[in-house]
Every structure is written in structure tokens, then in C-alpha cells.
Amino acid sequence: MNKIKIGIIGTGYMGGTHAQLYARNERTTVHAIYDVRPERMESVSRQTGAKCMENGEQVIESCDAIVVTTPNVRHTELTVAAANAGKAVFSEKPMATNLTEAEAVLEASKNAKVFQVGHNRRFAPVYVKLKELISKDKIHSAHIKMNRGELQNPEWTGDTDVTGGFLYETTVHMFDMIRFQFGEIEELIAIGSSQTYPEIDNFSVLLKFKSGLHATFCSAADASWIFPFERLEAFCEHRTIMTQEMENLTDSRGSDPNFEYFSWHLLSKEERWGYAQENEAFIDAVLNGTEPLVTALDGYKSVELVEACYKAVKTGERIKFE
Numbered sequence: 001m002n003k004i005k006i007g008i009i010g011t012g013y014m015g016g017t018h019a020q021l022y023a024r025n026e027r028t029t030v031h032a033i034y035d036v037r038p039e040r041m042e043s044v045s046r047q048t049g050a051k052c053m054e055n056g057e058q059v060i061e062s063c064d065a066i067v068v069t070t071p072n073v074r075h076t077e078l079t080v081a082a083a084n085a086g087k088a089v090f091s092e093k094p095m096a097t098n099l100t101e102a103e104a105v106l107e108a109s110k111n112a113k114v115f116q117v118g119h120n121r122r123f124a125p126v127y128v129k130l131k132e133l134i135s136k137d138k139i140h141s142a143h144i145k146m147n148r149g150e151l152q153n154p155e156w157t158g159d160t161d162v163t164g165g166f167l168y169e170t171t172v173h174m175f176d177m178i179r180f181q182f183g184e185i186e187e188l189i190a191i192g193s194s195q196t197y198p199e200i201d202n203f204s205v206l207l208k209f210k211s212g213l214h215a216t217f218c219s220a221a222d223a224s225w226i227f228p229f230e231r232l233e234a235f236c237e238h239r240t241i242m243t244q245e246m247e248n249l250t251d252s253r254g255s256d257p258n259f260e261y262f263s264w265h266l267l268s269k270e271e272r273w274g275y276a277q278e279n280e281a282f283i284d285a286v287l288n289g290t291e292p293l294v295t296a297l298d299g300y301k302s303v304e305l306v307e308a309c310y311k312a313v314k315t316g317e318r319i320k321f322e
């Protein structure tokens with residue numbers, strides 16, 4: 001079988017992570033890469049044998065599947081070009097950093113062989129387990145947090161001209177996750193403030209889902225990295241199911257002092273965070289022509305939620321979705 005030729009544009013932390021996984025995979029080869037910083041591209045080339053190219057277009061032309069792992073605002077130009085060239089495209093999150101660009105990507109994705117967005121948490125075992133458990137019960141309400149300790153690393157994470165804003169950098173993951181777990185959102189209200197950074201860096205959001213479920217969601221950019229910086233608690237009838245980062249899940253019922261505890265701490269980070277599984281799913285979609293688990297429409301919906309949240313904070317409006 002011919003191996004799928006993977007091209008990677010942006011070979012920093014995430015580009016390097018995907019490159020290592022694809023280089024080890026028997027179904028793929030990392031064929032070509034490009035980064036504006038040659039030393040980063042050369043380092044990944046030494047590790048994977050990939051050819052260093054002079055620009056992103058050359059990567060798109062020479063490969064079957066294009067992985068775009070540049071900083072946030074630099075995704076759409078590349079993903080649209082790759083999609084319009086009929087390639088399979090993997091876009092790191094966020095798919096776009098405004099609705100106009102998200103619509104353009106959604107449209108271009110129709111020309112792609114496959115279009116998958118890097119909301120890796122859908123593949124993380126902890127969230128797969130959570131979905132399995134809550135699909136067998138009725139969730140009444142939920143409490144969610146997704147914090148960061150700083151907006152300093154990588155150096156561009158505090159620059160809204162590059163991230164599109166904190167919600168696009170970090171919180172967008174959880175907007176996708178709550179849709180994945182609880183379904184579509186009917187309305188939201190949000191309060192935010194700028195505390196440590198020159199952008200809105202603390203958010204408190206109240207959500208109502210079409211299912212009737214309601215949830216609180218807080219996200220702070222300047223909290224700390226204390227464990228767990230990410231937690232989802234789902235409340236059912238006399239039952240709480242709680243996740244802690246991608247590490248573990250506790251399922252506790254009624255007044256029973258016993259609880260079930262699941263832990264994935266022995267897995268590699270790539271498996272615990274779902275990076276390995278999302279890449280396998282992408283390869284499966286390329287080979288079989290099947291729809292990926294995280295589509296361009298999912299990417300669009302997460303951008304829509306981020307935009308709604310900023311609008312709710314700025315205007316005080318209650319935002320309703322069709």
C-alpha cells in the first residue's frame with residue numbers, strides 16, 4: 001500500500017507532535033514541511049526525513065494530506081488553499097478566528113477530500129468515557145471550567161492579533177466539547193473582565209442547551225496551572241460524574257460512599273489527549289472517504305460560540321441560537 005504523503009505547515013509544538021506521530025505510523029510518511037523559521041523546520045526534518053520546502057504552496061502541491069499547525073489567525077488562508085486544491089486537510093483549532101473566515105473555510109471544505117478540525121479532546125479516552133456514561137443517563141445540569149495559568153507561552157498567546165482572543169486560544173476546545181457531550185446550545189449569557197492582560201481574560205458563562213440541560217462555564221486566562229485546570233462535572237439524579245483534565249473520571253452515585261474511578265495516567269500524552277487517535281481517524285477518513293468525527297461544520301459552530309460569547313460580554317445581550 002502506498003503511504004499517504006503528509007505535509008505539515010508550521011512545525012512548532014503541535015506541528016512537531018503531529019510530525020512525530022505520522023512519522024511513526026505505518027500508513028503515512030511525513031513527505032514535506034514548511035515553517036517561516038527554518039531552524040524549526042530543519043529540526044523536524046532531521047527527526048522525520050521530511051523535505052523542507054520554500055513555502056506552504058509547495059507543501060500543498062506535493063502532498064496528499066495537509067496538516068496546518070501555524071498560529072491561529074494563519075490557519076484559514078492555508079486550509080482554504082489546500083481544500084480548494086482537493087487535498088485532505090487537517091486544521092488545528094480554531095478553524096478560524098471570525099465568522100466571515102469560518103464561513104469561507106466551511107465553503108472551501110466542500111472541495112477537500114476530507115476536512116477535519118483539531119478538537120482532539122473528542123478522542124481523549126476521558127471524554128469518550130464521559131460520553132458513554134452520560135448517554136445512558138439524563139444530565140440535569142453541569143459545571144465546567146477551562147483555565148490557563150498564563151498567556152505567555154508560546155510567545156504569541158497573549159497577542160490577540162495572532163490568537164483572535166483568549167477564547168479562541170484555549171476555551172474554544174471546551175465549546176466544542178460541550179456540544180459533543182450535551183448537544184446544541186439554545187442560548188447563553190456571559191460576563192467577562194480584563195484583569196491581567198489587555199484583553200478580556202476572565203469569563204463566566206451561563207448556557208441553556210436545546211435538551212433543557214443548563215450549565216455554568218468559567219474560563220480564566222490568568223488563574224494558575226494547578227491540577228485540574230480543566231474539569232467537567234455533570235449532575236444527574238443522585239449522581240455526579242466528574243472529569244479532571246484528560247487524566248481521570250469519577251462516577252459517584254447517591255449516598256453510596258463507593259464510587260467508580262477511571263484513570264488514564266499511564267497512557268502517553270499523545271494518547272491521553274487524543275492526538276494519536278485523531279490522527280488515526282484522519283487517516284481512516286482519507287483512506288475510506290468517511291466523514292471525520294470533527295467536521296468543518298463543528299469547527300464553524302465552535303467559532304460561532306466564541307463570537308456569541310464575546311458579543312454577550314460586550315453588549316450584555318442574551319444570545320439565542322436558531
Ligand SMILES: NC(=O)c1ccc[n+]([C@@H]2O[C@H](COP(=O)([O-])OP(=O)(O)OC[C@H]3O[C@@H](n4cnc5c(N)ncnc54)[C@H](O)[C@@H]3O)[C@@H](O)[C@H]2O)c1
Pocket residue numbers: 009010011012013014015034035036037040056069070071072074092093094118119120154169
Ligand atoms: N489541539 C491542541 O491541543 C493544541 C495545543 C497547542 C496548540 N494548538 C494549536 O496549534 C497551533 C500551533 O500552536 P503551537 O503551540 O504549535 O505554536 P508554535 O508557536 O509552537 O508553532 C507554530 C509554528 O508556526 C510557524 N509559523 C508561523 N506563521 C507561519 C506561516 N505563515 N507559515 C509557516 N509556518 C508559520 C512558527 O514559526 C512556529 O514554528 C495553534 O493554532 C494552536 O492554537 C492546539
